[in-house]
Structures are given as structure tokens and as C-alpha cells.
Amino acid sequence: MIYFDNSATTIPYAESLRTYQEVASKIFGNPSSLHNLGTKASRILEASRKQIADLLGVKSNEILFTSGGTESDNWVIKGVAFEKERYGKHIIVSDIEHPAVKESAKWLSQHGFEVSYAPVTSQGFVDLDQLAALLRPDTILVSVMAVNNEIGAIQPIQAISELLADKPTIAFHVDAVQAIGKIPTQSYLTDRVDFASFSAHKFHGVRGVGFIYRKEGKKLQPLLTGGGQEGDMRSTTENVAGIAATAKALRLVMDKEETALPKIALMRNLIHDELAKFEDISIFSGMSDDFAPNILTFGIKGVRGEVVVHAFEEHEIYISTTSACSSKAGKPAGTLIAMGVPTKQAQTAVRISLDDDNDMSQVEQFLTIFKQVYNKTQKVR
Template sequence: MIYFDNSATTIPYPEALRTYQEVASKIWGNPSSLHNLGSQSTRILEASRKQIAGLLGKDSKEIFFTSGGTESDNWAIKGVAFEKARYGKHIIVSDIEHPAVKESAKWLSSQGFDISYAPVDARGFVDLEALAALLRPDTILVSIMAVNNEIGSVQPIQEISQLLADKPTITFHVDAVQAIGKIPTSLYLTDRVDLASFSGHKFHAVRGVGFLYKKAGKKIAPLLTGGGQESDLRSTTENVAAIAAMAKALRLTLDKEEQSLVKIAKMKAIIHDELASHQDITIFSEKGEDFAPNILTFGIKNVRGEVIVHAFEEHEIYISTTSACSSKAGKPAGTLISMGVSSKIAQTAVRISLDDDNDMGQVEQFLTIFKQVYDKTKKVR
């Protein structure tokens, strides 16, 4: 089996699974309980929070645990909207955001908020001039992803941070779900970023756990109220075992980040160059620093993406039709449409997403099968 769908989810590290099992079986007390078992859980919880914060160069009081990227995004978008509604109701998100952000913004529109969508250029990058033109005195939030999940374009977070530098009343949220371990944290956790969303299963932790970075002093309304956990901002009993496993996975990911990115980028470059040598191939993800080293999206002329996905699956090679969250809906990649790609061409798109677990042998096997699939589509092309 060759697993090239790591942007959808990653295989948990064995070390993270061992941590989960050990904590779940030995330290099962509720962190909110007063007895010793509860205190043990609290110590694990806070040690994990401190470790994650340290790895990101932040303070432990700025890390809040959630169920994953979708909740973190929802909380950031809706929490800021509810907290700051008295100051303004204008929100800006990019036109290529993950559904967790765009659907949250869409729902807020039904609640009386004014949503603007920042356009992107033909390569999939937010248009900075257009974004600047959208800013208004009543703008309370700007939300831009760090790495696009469909084509891997690395968004200009540093430039947007400069744009917002003299606008402290605007909260700046970054969806960093696809960024951890793929690009340096300095590119998306600038001093100007107020909120950032993360999901554990994107960096080899278990599913169902994530966190939100919230800069100290920034206010956000809770979505979950109840027992007062997470500083009374996210009430529910914390999943201590999953949180501990996530802290372990994050450390392992960042410890080997530098060497992993070099390896992954080389694999992407080999696949990219081979695909580019074929006439009826459209490549949507470029090589180079402007794009994440792990994501490569392409299409075969006149062949729908799902056909290609199943063709590779017959050989136990697993890729996807761009975003896993929308692939079953059968819709063309929203990012490509926003880039001006026609619906017909966008429907051909498939995404390869690599990881340090992959190797050159798998790349060679993938390219062998690709040639077979490509030859079989000759009549359609």
C-alpha cells in the first residue's frame, strides 16, 4: 500500500499511540476533580499545554484545547464575531478558505454580519491590494489560511500582518491546520496573528483533538459553556490522553521538520517533473517556496478526478480529489474555481499529499502506475 493522502489525515506515530494508551489506562481521573486522580490528570494536561506552547514559542496560557481544526476555526470566527459585534459586524475571509471557515462566515451572514471574500490570483494567492481595499472602519476580523489544503499555496501571512500592523482593533485569525511540519512556524505565527487553529491528526496525533492559539489579552466568546474548563472559554471535560498524545506528536514532528521538508520536497519535485513531461496533464501546484512541499495537485485532460482516484486505488495507491472534506460531494475544487480555472478542468483535479513516511521507492511505483493510467485514458484525452 502507498498512502499519498496525508493532507486528509496522517498515520498516528507509534509513540503518540503509546502515550495515548498509557495515559488513558493509567491516568483516567477527571482533571476537574479535587482528588489525587484528578490532580494527576491536571498535571498531564498542563504539562502538555506547556510543551505545545514551548514548541511554538508561545505562553502556555495562550493554548486552548479543542476537538480539532473545525472546532478551532468555528470558535475563532464565531467567537470573535460574538465578542466584538458591538464594535462592528464586518468580517473578511479569503475566497479559498476551508469550509470550516467559509461555512462559519456564511452562517454569521444569516445572523446579520457582513462578510467580504478576499479574492486570489491565478496561482492561488490572496490578492493583497484587493484585501486592503476591503478593510473598513467596522472590520472586526480577518481570517486567512496559512497553507491552502487543495493546492498547497502558502499564503502571504507576513505581508498581511504588515497590512494589519496599524489596525489593532482587527483580530487576525490564521487557519494553520495544513501548516504544522510543512512550513516554518515563523511564516504563519507572526506577532500580529491573534488566533491560529490546529488539528492533531494532521501531524500524526490521534483524531478528535486540536487546539487554538489565542494571543494573551485578546478576547473571544466561548462556544461551549458549562463547567468552566479551559479558563472558562471552552467547557467540557478535557480529553487528556489525546492531548498528551498530540503534544508528543507535535514534538516529534517539529524535531525532524527540517530534514523531513527536504526529503518531501525532493519527492514532490520528481513527481512534478515527470507529470509535467506529459502533454495532457495540468499541474495546479508549483514547486518552490511559495507552495507547501508536500502537496501536488494535477489533472488529466477530460478525465474526472474520481476516476483517477479509483484507478490508483486498484493498485493500492491512495490519493484524493483535493479536499477530503468536500470530495464525496463531487464538487470541483473550490480553490481552483476561485483561481479562474474552468469547472471542466477543475473537475479533473486530484491531490497527492506526501509525508516523511513516504520514500523514493513509493514515488517510483506511483509513477509506474501513473504511466499505465495515463495510457489507458488516451481515447478520452
Template sequence: MIYFDNSATTKILPDVLSTYDQVSEKIWGNPSSLHKLGEPAWNLLEQSRRQIANLFGVLPSEIIFTSGGSEGDNWVIKGTAIAKHKFGKHIITSSVEHAAVRNAMAQLEELGFDVTYLPVDDQGRVSVADLKAALRPDTILVSIMAVNNEIGTIQPIKEIGEVLNDYPRIHFMVDAVQAIGKGLDDLVFSDRVDFATFSGHKFHAPRGTGFVYVKQGRQLAPLINGGGQERGLRSGTENVAGMAAMARAVRRVKEKEITSVANEKAIKERIAKHIQTFDHVHLFSRLDDGFAAHVLCFAIEGVRGETIVHAFEEREIYLSTTSACSSKKQAEASTLAAMKVPTKLAECAVRISLGDQNTLAEADQFNQVFDKVYAGFKKIID
């Protein structure tokens, strides 16, 4: 079995699962309780927070635990809207964001906020000049993802931050769900980024875990009110076992990040250079440094994406049609649509997304299977 759908989710690591199980069994007190069962739970929660903060070079108080990327995206977007609506109701984002961002923006539009959706070029990248031109006196938030989840485009986060240096009151959020463990920390945690969102199940942590980097001093209203947990920003009894397991997963990913990224790049190149020799194959992801090493999006013209996915699934190779959030809905890839890729070709797109457990041997096996799958599609293509 070859698993090439790591951008959708990753398999929890054995020692991460062991951490979750042990904490669930042995440290089950409520961290907010004053008695001796609550104290170790609180201490472990804060130890996990410090570990994550140290790995990224930020303050422990700047790490707020959540249930994942969608919650994080919604919280920063709507929390900014609540906190800053008196100063303006204009938000800037890109036309290629994840559904958690797009749908949160749509909800705010229904409430009277004005959202500018920046166009992208033929590589799925926004223009810094376009962003600068879109800024207004009433702009309160700019939200741009670090790495596109469909084709792997790396957005110009540092350059956008440089523009926003002249606008210190505007919040700058980065959806970094696809960036963790990919050698992009300098991008995500650059000086001008105020918020960055992360999802645990993208890096071998349990599902239902995540965190948001919230720069010290930035004003953000909570979406979940209650007992005042997480500095009053995210109430609810903390998932201590999940957060301890996630902290271990972050450490594991960071320990081998350099070698993992180099390996993913080599796998991507081996597959891309093989399949691009075939007629009717279109590559949407590039091999240069403007694209993340772990995402390869391509199409076989004339064959729908779901047909390609199932053809590989029959041979126990698992990939997806663009993002997992839209694949079952058979939706056209929003990124490719924004890039003005013809609809019929966009409907043929599939995504390989690599992880630190994939190998070059799997790339070679994929290429062998691709030859057979492509041959089987010849009567459809020709």
C-alpha cells in the same frame, strides 16, 4: 501500499498511540477533581500544554485544547463575532478557505454580518492590496489560511500582518491546519497573528484532538459554556489522553521537521517533473517557495478526478480529489473555481499530499504506475 493523502489525515504514530493507551488506562481521573485521582490528570494536561507552547515559542496560557481544526475555526470566527459585534459586523476572508471557515462565515451572514471574500490570482493567492482596500471602520476580523489545502498555496500572512499593524483592534486569524511541521512557524506565529488553529490528526495525533493559539490579551467569547475548563474559553471535561498523545505527536513532528520538509519537496519535484512531460496533464501546484512542499494538485484533461483516484486505488496508491471534505460529494474544487480554472478541467483535479513517512522510492513507483494509468486513459483523452 502507498499513502499520498496525508492532508486528509495521517496515521497515528506507534509511540503516540502508546501514550494515549497508557494515559487512558492509568490516569483516568477528571482534571477538575480535587482528590488524588484528579491531580495527576491536571498535571499531565498542563505538562502537555507547556510542551506544545515551548515547541512553538509561545506562552502555555496561549494554548487552548479543542477537538480539531473545524471546531477551532468555528470558535475563533463566531467567538470574535460574539465578542466584538458591538464594534462592527464586517469580516474579511479569502475565496479559497476550508469549508469550516466558509460555512461559519455563511452562518454569520445569515445573522446580519457582512463578509468580504477576497479574490485570488491564478496561483490561488490573495492580494495584500485587495485586503487593504477591503478594510473598513467596522471590520472586526480577518481570517486567511496559511496553506491552501487543495493546491498548497502559501498565503502572504506576514505581509497581511504588516498591514494590520495599523489596525490593532482587528482580530487576525490563521487556519494553520496544513502548516504544522512544514517549516512555516515563523509565518504562523508572526507578531500580528492573534489566533491560529490546528488539528491533531494532520500530524499523527489521535482524531478528535486539536488546539488553538490565542494571543494573550485578545478578547474571544466561548462557544461551549459549562464548567469553565480551558480558562473558561472551552468548557467540557478535558480529553487528557488525547492531549498528552497530541503533545507527543507535536514533538515528533518538530524533531524531524527540517529533513521531512526537504524530503517532501524532493518527492513532489520528482513526481511533478515526470507527469508534466505528458500531454493533457495540467499542474496547479508549483515547485517554487510560494507553495508548500507537501501538496501537488494536477489534472489529466478529459478524465474526471474520481476516475483517476480509483485507477490508482486499484494499484494500492491512495490520493484524493482536492480536499477530503468535498471529495465524496464530487464537488468542484473551490480553490480552482476561485482561480477561474474552467469547470471541466477543475473536475479532473486530484491531489497528492505528502507526509514525513513518504519516500523517493514511492515517488518512483508512483511514476511507473502513472505511465500505465495514463496509457489506459489514452482512448478517453484522444
């Protein structure tokens, strides 16, 4: 089996799974309980929070745990909107955001808020001039992802931070779900960023765990009320075992960055160079440093993406069409449409997303099967 769909989800590290099993079986107390078992669980919870905060260069009280990236995005978008609505009801999100952000913004537009969508260039980057033109006195939130999940474009978070530097009343949220272990932390967690979203299963943790960064002093309305967990911000019993496994995975993936990223980029570049030799191939991802090293999106002209995905699956090679959250709906890649790519061409898009777990022998096998798939589609092309 060759797994080239790491942007959808990663294979959990064995060490992360061992941490989960050990904590789940031995430290099973409710961290809110007053007895010794609860105290032990609470200590693990807070130690994990501190480890995550230290790895990201933030404070422990700036980390709040969630069930994943979707909840994190929903919480920030809706929580900031309702917290700041007395100051304004205008929100800006980029035109290429993940559905967790765009659908949250759409929901808010049905509840009295106004949403503007910042357009992107033909390369897939937020257009800074057009973003600046959308800013208004009643703007309360700007949300832009760090790394685009469909083509790998690294968004200009530093430039947006500078744009918002003299606008402290506007909250700045970054969806960093695809950023961990792929780009330097300082490139997306700038001093101007107020909130950021993360998901453990994107960096070899277990599913069902995420967290948000909330800059100290920034206010956010809770979405879940009840028992007062997470500083009365998210009331539900914390997934201590999953959180401990997340801290372990984050440490491991960040420890590997220096050696992993050049390796991943080398594999992507080789695939790119080979695919570029074929006449009927469209390559949508750029190769500059402005693109994450792990994502390569391409299409075979005239062949729908799902056909290509299943053709590779017959050889136990797993790739994807668009984002995992949208692929089953059969929609063309939303990022490509926003970039101005014609719909029929966007429908051909498939995404390879690599990881340190992959190696050159897998790349060689992929390219061998690609040639077979390409030749079989000759009549369609």
C-alpha cells in the same frame, strides 16, 4: 499500500499512540476532580499545554484545546464575531478558505453580519491590494489560511500582518491546520496574528484533538458553556490522553522538520518533473518556495478526478480529489475555481500529499502506475 493522502489525515506516530494508551489506562481521572487521580490528570494536561506552547514559541495560557480543526475555526470565527459585534459586523475571509471557515462566515451572514471574500491571484495567493481595498472602519476580523489544503500555496501571512499592523481593532485569524511540520512557525504565527487553529491528526496525532492559539489579552466568546474547563472558555471534560498524544506528536514532527522537508520536497519535485513530460496533464501546484513541499495537485485532461482516484486505489495507492471535507460532495476544487480555472478543468484535479513516511520506492511505484492510468484514459482524452 502507498498512502499519498497525508493532507487529509496522517498515520499516527507509534510513540503518540503509546502515549495515548498509557495515559488513557493509567491516568484516567477527570482533571477537574479534587482527588489524587484528578490531580495527576490535571498535571498531564498542563504539562502537555506547556510543551505545545513551548514548541510554538508562545505562552501556556495562549493555548486552548478543542476537538479538532473544524471546531477551532468555528470557535474563532463565531467567538470573535460575537465578542466584537458592538464595534462592527464586517468580516473578511479569503476566497480559498476551508469550509470550516467559509461556512462559519456564511452562518454569521445569516445572523446580522456582513462577510466579504478576499479574491486570490491565478496562482492561488490572496491578492493583497484587493484585501486592503475590502478593509473598512467596521471590519472586526480577517481570516486567512497559512497553507492552502488543495494546491499547497503558502499565503502571505507576513504581508497581511504588515497590512494590519496599524489596525489593532481588527482581529487576525490564521487557519494553520496544514502548516505544522511543513513551513516554519514564524512564517504564520507572526506577532500580529491574534488567533490560529490547529488539528492533531494532520501531524501524526490522534483524531478528535485540536487547539487554538489565542494571543494573551485577546477576547473570545465561548461556544460551549457548562463546567468551566479551559479557563471557563470551553466547558467539556478535556481529552487528556488525546492531548498528551498531541504534544508528543508535535514534538516529534517538529524535531524531524530539518531532515523531513528536503526529503518530501525531493519526492514531490521528482513526481512533478515526470508528470510534466505528459502532454495531457495540467499541474495546478507551483514549484517555488511559495508552495508547501508536500502537496502536488494535477489533472489528466478530460478525466474526472474521482475516476483517477479510484484507478490508483485499484493498485492500493491512495490519493484524493480535493479536500477530504469536500471530496464526497463531488464538487470541483474550490481553490481552483477561485483561481479562475474553468470548472471542467478543475473537476479533473487530484491531489498528492506526501509525508516523511513516504519514500522514493513508493514514488517510483506511483509513477509506474500513473503511466498505466494515463494510457488507459487515452480514448477519453
